[in-house]
Amino acid sequence: MSSFLRVAWVVVKKDLTVEVRSLEILSTTMFFAVTVVLMFSFGLVVDGRPLNDVAAAILWVAIAFSGTLALGRTFERERQHDTLRALLLAPADRPALYVGKLVGILLLLGLVELVLVPLVGLLFNAPVIAQAIPLAGLVILGTLGFASVGTLFAAMLVRARSRDVLLPIMLYPMTVPVMIAGVRGTAALFQPTPDPAVAQFWLALLAAFDVVFVTLALWTFEPVMTE
């Protein structure tokens, strides 16, 4: 077990080290996410004021889009230097590699969300601070759900053709429950009278989704990545 965690940690450290040098993926993804939020805000303005109900939806759509981008870019980097094959050749537990990549993506998306959530709160007068804890729960579990499926698919697609467009094609239908749960839960928290019970239901669903899909991804990573 400890070697499993050690391998995962080594992968995380590697990704962090490479990223910290240039901050390329983090800064571009963050800017992209902000742009998405702004674009939607412009599109959904009525009488010069934003529709406050759409805050939840915009937040999650921005997370989905920027998440897809971050996944694509991270694995593109692996592909360019053929490091993924090197990783697979290493005598390491394959699922540990998956966990390592997953943690890296989570850290990246987490940082992006730290900017995104306050931005949405600002633009739509959403009670981001008042509902910070349940909101954080939703965002963390939702991002985990999204990233767990996304990391697997992005890794699978590294050697495929048309991988840029195939990733969202495969990923979005699969993460529909995450989006539904995330948006509905967040909307329940952003209502004029917040409904914590509803948010809790969606939190529970997200947790169940995460457990099932992380497990499934751990099982599937090995057979799918072998030639």
Added chain:
Amino acid sequence: MTRSMLVMLALAAGMFAVAPWMIDAAPYEATMGLVYKIYFFHMPSAWMFLTAAIVAGVASFRLLFLKRPRADHWVTAAAELAVLFGAFTLVSGPLWARKAWGVWWVWDARLTSSLMLFMIFVAYTLLKKYGGPGSDKLGAGLALFGMANVPFIYVSVNYWRTFHPPTSVVPTLPVEMGIPLWYCVTAFTLLFIILLRMRARLEYQRERVEALYLAEDEA
């Protein structure tokens, strides 16, 4: 095509040809009148859609975890049929709904789950077509994840109200409606089995062609 396949195909086609008479014989339904007769094709289509999805999921499991490379032929065949019968279901349903409920579409649990499952199989087909080598395993992973996802989609959408008629309609159908329904289910099932076999055979034959070309190159 082998003889037995041709016979089954002829039988299925024959049943289909006779179907309109059987359906015409069924009585008008109390509140929905004539339009409910779409049901006789809509429901078997939906069942075959679901069967195709399950076959694809099982074959994907065999491909990935039981290491049977030939299972890929069955995943491909089942996925294509899932797209076909899924299209039938998702087109006939709204046409019926337009009259029965007044709207083309509602975001209830069953409709949304069906639509998402359909999208997953369309994604599979695109992946197989444009993904290049190795996409058989990727596709199998996708199909498996799709299977696992259906309960989650269902539960998450169930939060909203549903307009879909309860399926308990089936056991309580009067005999005059039950007969055409089960006739159509039989016709569709027969059709599904024969199409699945034919489509899988196409994949097997393509594999043979590749092997023959390889043998030629080596010679």
Added chain:
Amino acid sequence: MRCRMLLLMSLLIGSASAVRADQPQPPADFVPVENAPPGEQIPAMPLLGAAYGFIWVGVFGYVWSLSKRLQKVEAEIAELESRKR
């Protein structure tokens, strides 16, 4: 092969009955209109015709397409085999 199909069919029927088990109630405030005036009714025949038409075209179109693909591949196999000799 056949008993596999049988197994799968029973799986399907099993899952269909499981799905039947929990049925949410239609919303209380949805009141179906009975006997709407003829001007407001949507004519059924075009919808019925479109639904059946789509499925018929789909079935026969797919069977046709599949047959063509099979024929092409089998012709290719026949050619390759004759070339082998």
